[in-house]
Amino acid sequence: MRIKILSDAERDLSLAYLFYERQSKGLGSYFLDSLYADIDSLSFFAGIHSRVFGYFRMLAKRFPFAVYYRIVDDTVLVYAVLDCRRNPGGILERLVKG
Numbered sequence: 001m002r003i004k005i006l007s008d009a010e011r012d013l014s015l016a017y018l019f020y021e022r023q024s025k026g027l028g029s030y031f032l033d034s035l036y037a038d039i040d041s042l043s044f045f046a047g048i049h050s051r052v053f054g055y056f057r058m059l060a061k062r063f064p065f066a067v068y069y070r071i072v073d074d075t076v077l078v079y080a081v082l083d084c085r086r087n088p089g090g091i092l093e094r095l096v097k098g
Contacts, residue, residue, distance in 0.1 A: 001043045001071075005078040009067075012081040016065065034062045039078060042069065046076045053095050055079060068095060 005013075013035060021028030038060050046069070049056045055068040068080040082091055 009078045
């Protein structure tokens with residue numbers, strides 16, 4: 001299965017990278033490596049995750065983030081990569097926008 005990370009999700013990853021990089025030099029790169037590995041696993045495991053707000057939600061392994069995606073034909077479309085510590089209403093609002 002192919003994976004396509006949409007621009008809003010790329011922006012989510014960039015903002016989180018900056019946040020973690022400010023916390024500790026190199027942590028932002030570790031964050032990206034971890035999340036991209038999780039996203040790459042969707043080529044094998046897409047569709048097994050629970051549905052939340054109309055999207056499949058995969059929880060990241062090493063950081064408190066969730067990857068929200070849908071499957072269209074043979075492609076996994078990643079719509080958002082959001083911090084799980086956010087207000088659920090804010091997550092819903094963000095996903096409805098996308």
